[in-house]
Amino acid sequence: MKKATSLSELGFGADGASSSFFRPVADGACTPTSHRRRLTKISVIGAGNVGMAIAQTILTRDMADEIALVDALPDKLRGEMLDLQHAAAFLPRVRLVSDTDMAVTRGSDLAIVTAGARQIPGETRLNLLQRNVALFRKIVPPLAEHSPEALLLIVSNPVDVLTYVAWKLSGFPASRVIGSGTNLDSSRFRFLLAEHLQVNAQDVQAYMVGEHGDSSVAIWSSMSVAGMPVLKSLRESHQSFDEEALEGIRRAVVDCAYEVISLKGYTSWAIGYSVASLAASLLRDQHRIHPVSVLAAGFHGIPDDSEVFLSLPARLGRSGVLGVAEMELTEEEARRLRRSAKTLWENCQLLGL
Ligand SMILES: NC(=O)C1=CN([C@@H]2O[C@H](COP(=O)(O)OP(=O)(O)OC[C@H]3O[C@@H](n4cnc5c(N)ncnc54)[C@H](O)[C@@H]3O)[C@@H](O)[C@H]2O)C=CC1
Numbered sequence: 236m237k238k239a240t241s242l243s244e245l246g247f248g249a250d251g252a253s254s255s256f257f258r259p260v261a262d263g264a265c266t267p268t269s270h271r272r273r274l275t276k277i278s279v280i281g282a283g284n285v286g287m288a289i290a291q292t293i294l295t296r297d298m299a300d301e302i303a304l305v306d307a308l309p310d311k312l313r314g315e316m317l318d319l320q321h322a323a324a325f326l327p328r329v330r331l332v333s334d335t336d337m338a339v340t341r342g343s344d345l346a347i348v349t350a351g352a353r354q355i356p357g358e359t360r361l362n363l364l365q366r367n368v369a370l371f372r373k374i375v376p377p378l379a380e381h382s383p384e385a386l387l388l389i390v391s392n393p394v395d396v397l398t399y400v401a402w403k404l405s406g407f408p409a410s411r412v413i414g415s416g417t418n419l420d421s422s423r424f425r426f427l428l429a430e431h432l433q434v435n436a437q438d439v440q441a442y443m444v445g446e447h448g449d450s451s452v453a454i455w456s457s458m459s460v461a462g463m464p465v466l467k468s469l470r471e472s473h474q475s476f477d478e479e480a481l482e483g484i485r486r487a488v489v490d491c492a493y494e495v496i497s498l499k500g501y502t503s504w505a506i507g508y509s510v511a512s513l514a515a516s517l518l519r520d521q522h523r524i525h526p527v528s529v530l531a532a533g534f535h536g537i538p539d540d541s542e543v544f545l546s547l548p549a550r551l552g553r554s555g556v557l558g559v560a561e562m563e564l565t566e567e568e569a570r571r572l573r574r575s576a577k578t579l580w581e582n583c584q585l586l587g588l
C-alpha cells in the first residue's frame with residue numbers, strides 16, 4: 236500500500252506551505268515560480284542497477300533540475316526514488332519523480348534508456364537482442380511522443396543495435412540518438428594502460444571504437460600520453476611488444492565486463508560515471524569528444540548505404556552529435572572496424588525495421 240511520504244499528505248497543509256514562512260518582496264517579482272531559467276529535465280528509463288547508478292551520479296554532478304525515473308516494477312521504483320530523495324540534505328535541490336507510466340518523462344531534455352534484460356554469466360551482449368528489441372518497441376514510441384525534442388541516450392545492450400532500433404522507432408534525427416557505446420570500454424582501456432604506465436588515466440588518450448562488445452577495436456596508432464605516442468615507447472621498452480601482445484590487452488578490456496558480471500552479477504558504477512559524463516557533455520554543450528555509438532555510414536570505408544550504429548569519437552553538445560572525428564586509422568584498424576560494422580549491421584538487418 237502507498238504510504239504518505241510528504242507532510243502535506245499527512246495533513247500538514249497544502250504543498251507550498253513555505254508561503255507562511257516567506258513573504259514575497261513588495262512587487263512580487265521574485266517569488267520562486269517567477270524565475271526565468273529554463274529547467275533541465277533528465278529521464279532514466281529502467282531503475283535497475285545501471286539506471287540507479289546513472290541517476291545517483293547525475294544527482295551528485297548537479298546537472299538536472301528534475302529527474303524522472305520509470306520502471307515496470309512499481310514498488311522497487313518507489314523505493315529507489317524515496318531512497319534518493321532522502322539524500323536531499325546532502326545534494327543540490329532536484330525534483331525527483333517516478334512512475335510506471337511514460338507520461339512522467341514529458342518534456343525531457345535527455346532520456347536515458349537502461350531498461351531491459353542483462354547478461355547472465357556466459358551470455359554475450361548480442362544474445363540479449365530479441366528480448367530487448369521487444370521491450371524497445373513498447374518503450375521508445377511513447378518516450379519520443381512525450382519528449383519530441385529530447386536527446387535519446389541508449390545504454391541497454393546490445394547498445395549499438397538498440398541505438399539503431401531507437402533511431403528507427405523514434406523517428407528522431409540521427410544526431411539526437413546516441414549510444415553509450417565504447418565510452419566505457421575506452422575508460423577500461425585507459426585504466427589498464429595507466430596502471431601499466433603508472434600515470435593518471437585522465438592523461439591517457441586512447442580510444443576503443445566499433446562495437447561495445449566482443450568485436451571492439453583498440454586504436455593503438457593514435458594512443459598518447461602527454462602528447463607522446465605510447466605504442467612507440469611500449470615497443471622500445473618491451474622488445475616483444477608485437478601484435479599478439481596488443482591483442483592480449485584488447486582482449487583484457489573486452490573480458491573486464493565478463494569478469495565483473497561473473498563476480499558481482501552485473502556492472503554498474505563505471506557505466507554510471509560514463510553516462511553521467513556523456514550527459515554533462517550534451518546538456519552543458521561541452522563539445523567534448525567521446526567514443527559513442529553514432530550512425531557510422533561512410534566513415535572508414537563502412538558502406539554509405541549501411542545504417543549501422545557503432546562507436547567513433549564524436550563531438551557532443553546540446554543538440555547531440557555535432558560531428559565525428561575523421562581519425563587516421565592504420566589499414567588493419569580500419570579493417571577490424573569494418574568487420575565490427577558488418578557484424579552489427581547483419582544483426583540490424585535481421586530486425587526488419
Ligand atoms: N552499454 C553499457 O555499457 C552497459 C549496458 N548495460 C545494460 O544495461 C541494461 C540494464 O542492466 P541492469 O540495470 O544491470 O539490469 P537490471 O535488471 O538491474 O535493470 C533493468 C530494469 O529494467 C526494468 N524494466 C523492464 N521492463 C521495463 C519496461 N517496460 N519499462 C521500464 N523498465 C523496465 C526492470 O524492471 C529492471 O528494473 C542491460 O541491458 C545491460 O546489459 C549494463 C552495463 C553497461
Ligand SMILES: CC(=O)C(=O)O
Pocket residue numbers: 360392419492502506
Ligand atoms: C555489461 C556491459 O555492457 C559492460 O559492463 O560493458
